[in-house]
Amino acid sequence: MNELIDLLLRASAWLAVGVLVLAVLRPVLLALGGAALAYRSWWLLPLLLLAPQLPMPAPVLEVVTLPVLTLGVLPGPVGATGDAPGWPLVCVLLWALGVAVVAWRSTRAQRGFQQALGRLTARADGSWQASGDPGLPALVGLWQPRIVVGPDFDTRFTSDEQHMVLQHERNHRRHGDHWANGVLLVLRCLFWFHPLLPWAARRFLRDQELACDARTIAPHPALRRLYATALLKAQLAHLAAPMACHWRSQPLLKERIAMLKQNERKTLPWVSGQVLLVGMCVSLGAVAWASQGGGGGVTTISAEPFATAQADAARAALDRPVQVDRMTPPTYPKSAVALRQTGVVTLQVDVTAQGTVQDVRVVSATNPGVFDAESMAAARRWTYQPALKNGTPVAASVRIPITFAMDESETHTENGA
Template sequence: MTDLLQGLLLTSAWGSIAVLLIAMARPLLKRLGGAAVVYRSWWMLPLALLAPLLPVPAVAVIDAAPVRAFGNALTTPLLPADAPLWPALLVAVWLAGALGVAVLQIRAQRRFVQAMGPLSPRADGSWQASADPGLPALVGVMAPRIVVGPDFDLRFSATERDLVLQHERSHRAHRDHWANLAVALLRCVFWFHPLLPWATRRFLCDQELACDARTVDPHPALRRLYASTLLKAQLVHPVAPMACHWRSQPMLKERIAMLKQNKRKALPWVSGQVVVVGLCVGLCSMAWASQGGAGTPSIGFEAEPVPAGSAETVGAQVVNTTAPKYPVAAFEQGVSGKVELRVEVGADGRVTDVRVLSATPAGVFEDAAVTSARAWTFKPALREGKPVASALKIPVTFEMNDEAPAP
């Protein structure tokens, strides 16, 4: 459970950095490449969320001699009495929030689909609804359909209808419905994130602006007609979370302003693409690299040097160790346990990272074992006579004895 919480916190932090970076880069990207490049910059967000979860190059792990800490050398409590409960409570709250957001989004999508009423196919490949809960729109994910309102033919001229349908076909061709599904999933997983509501609204706005640009850029003479078509349609209905709507009243002014801009030259557009790719690569590299090397004297501590390997390679060996302190809460309750640590040792013999591989019982002894391991020093491993980084797998056993805790 603690691994799940740490993963959520790590990805949330990098997601925040990605959103802030997108917000700061938007003016520059808009000048360089227009709405399409700005929309493409949102790739930074999912990449930044996934990068910290990618595996890092593994260092060969050598099994080390076990470490034991006995319950007769206590000072102040390292863990509160209810420490084992808070990870489970936080996970339960997160799950409840994720399920709640998922239910709300599914209900909103179903209400929108049901409000359209029966659909009938049209000769132009779209579908006509019996009611208008916020149409035209591209509705669905697995088999998306372009759905228009019952008064579509009456409200728009033939040329205007063709522009609307081109807009929705562009959404479908560029898989924007899958992007909306990804946003819906992120809203479930990161429902607690304070920047997510703004990021969702801004993403959907950039999606519509990019689709507008793709529709009118091949036909510059139709920009004025396209703007007047937008003015004919005002969306006042609740929108579906997984639908690409033609009408969008909150961003109508921004969409019309974008249509007044001239088509951009190829060189600035390419520059914008280069900037986006550079930002994605740089941010993801940093997020991925962030995983790396990520009282009273205790008695009863036992440790043995790590045996040497082959003639060419010698494993790291213990030089100086500090025994873990037995948590007071565990001692008072008579709890014993075992923690298996992965200890990464640098070429200078110092501990660079400590990770918990397993712990029994969970949430009791991990902090004490990790805190102690970070202060250990080793004789570094040797490869062909040169010190190199290495990793050790060290089991730490916490055992009870009959002695009372020190005052």
């Protein structure tokens, strides 16, 4: 639970950094490279989300083999109370509920849009004609995207305008804009709580349309007026589907027409914009990758038994104390590695007469809250042999100190204390 929450918080922080950087630099990118460069700059967001998940060459995690030895026993009845679910579980459940709600609403909107299309008929130009018009023309679909036009497409647009409209939608398909919309939908589901994501999604879709307009009109600069006329003929009065690239875009109609009036850009500013974009992505991606930690040195994890195990068992009138068959090491938290935090967590594990774990509690911790969750999770995975009294398995408790250290010298210091 804690790892998932930590992952979401770190990803949200980097998502916010990326959105703010793009908001500040967007006017510069537009001036240097136009709408196409501004649209490509949105690659920064998935880069910042993926970079911290890439493995780092350091630090090297050296795990000390955990000894399978007799451990100290604390005699007494085993309590039946387990760990109560805390706030991490509540947070994860709320997040999952939000993801489900957003996904359901998006699926419902997409399904309603496709049902409103009605019957689709193949056209000679490679597009499909719908019997209804919930916001067409548009590129519809993800795996097999199709260009769908409205029932009045032939009467509303001239033949030249039809060619420009279809070329616009083909450019969407050729450059994978439908896949980009799919990634955006996934991000909107996973980060439904992020306050900056709605603005980023609207700005992304606007840049997508502006970039597609620029790609479509670039080979035909003399047809700008014709292209603008086609835009004016189609006004979007319907809600857009989450998985469609719409030709009609009334909210940014003025911006799209203004873009058509721009002259051809010179080579030098265009190259400068590309260099700026690549440098921004590489530098911020490197910072995000390095942020996952790694302060140098070697981390070690060790668990040591109490030296008085047999004496404790004798005082408790036990023939044999609880024994541990297999102890897989806990995970050294990334945040602790980054801050070079060390500590000792002493656990009390209640083991039933059948050798199963009934409860795990933290008795003491030199650095409270840092290693507790990982230590308890590891103890629950270990296998145990129950204590014996008069030759019969009985319930008992075992106390296990676990030492987290950054190098072997620190481990020896902790163990010798």
